[in-house]
Amino acid sequence: MARKKQYNEEEVIKKATALFWKNGYEATSVRMLEKEMGINQFSIYASFTNKQGVFLESIKYYKTQIHILKEKLRKSNNGVLGIQQYFYDFLEFSKEGSLHKGCLVTNSVNEIKEEDNTLIMNELTNFANEIRELFVSNLKQDDSKESSAIEKQADYLMNSLLGLSIASKVFNQEQLKNIIEVTFLNL
Amino acid sequence: MARKKQYNEEEVIKKATALFWKNGYEATSVRMLEKEMGINQFSIYASFTNKQGVFLESIKYYKTQIHILKEKLRKSNNGVLGIQQYFYDFLEFSKEGSLHKGCLVTNSVNEIKEEDNTLIMNELTNFANEIRELFVSNLKQDDSKESSAIEKQADYLMNSLLGLSIASKVFNQEQLKNIIEVTFLNL
DNA sequence: ATTATTTCTAAGCATTCGCTTAGTTTTGTT
């Protein structure tokens, strides 16, 4: 009854995600999105309402990508070691050539101010909590750990992971490896 | 021979710093600076050349503020404990009411892309290295540590500190305390 | 083939961006 879309929404979001990941939210203009996604501004607004809509879909897509790493962690049954592997997997995941882009979500937390974008901020805190819960359940695999210690260690690990998101942009591969090594020494 | 400036440059930079710290570089417009600094755009450009100039002066001012914390660390003679105190001091320093603003420098590293602002990026990496060196010299106060371990631990501590800069925006006071506690358990 | 519906292109909207400039006011020197 009508014309067909000449683009696949998931495909263009995939391209938008790469752009947001590399440049951040504010620094990515709708004109840049238009160019990278290969579709007109009209189509962008028709499919995703506005720039924030594109970003939220990008976060969704980013989540599906990191879901693979999370599933690997969930299925791992070797406690702390599984978490350590997740750290390495994340570094590999966030690398594009020799460039580390950090974590799209962490980058965004740093950029977006809660008061002026509660919607996005909620998406982001949920994302972080999901990973934290995976850490908790893996830490519980060690029966000798008390539950109060587990909560502390989960926060500690999240802090290290947040740090890595920035550190990966500044430190070299050897240093990053050392950081992860030392991080897991006392768990 | 000419009219006097009706403002003190350090005072207006102090106000600019607060604005950059709260909003980030890009999200702080010259109009906002004008309002917060209490001087006209003409005066801003006359005194600091451009927006980047205001930011670089803000970084300078920020450094003088954090210099106090650094001097305390430098004078401390209790190795790892002194570094741990620096972590707490930083958290207190970055707090405004109940709001954590993170580290101005860390926030900026996350926002500014190296390729399009090498000048700022150099300022930032220097800043980070200075703190790292303080960590190294404090770690050396423990004679039992090997120098290779010290370098690794310095990177590890910088990673935790970078993490705290973000984590402080998301986690509560109790969690932050726990994070620092666990971070220093195995040093 | 006609028609209705959706997607496309491309121009343009108001607003904000960093920055400049014309012109006035203040100041110290002569």
Next chain:
DNA sequence: AACAAAACTAAGCGAATGCTTAGAAATAAT
């Protein structure tokens, strides 16, 4: 008092921002 130099005010510059709209092109049902 006359002048020169710097600092002020306020308007405005071109470019970029997010977003909208008018109209042409394509598609499916009738």
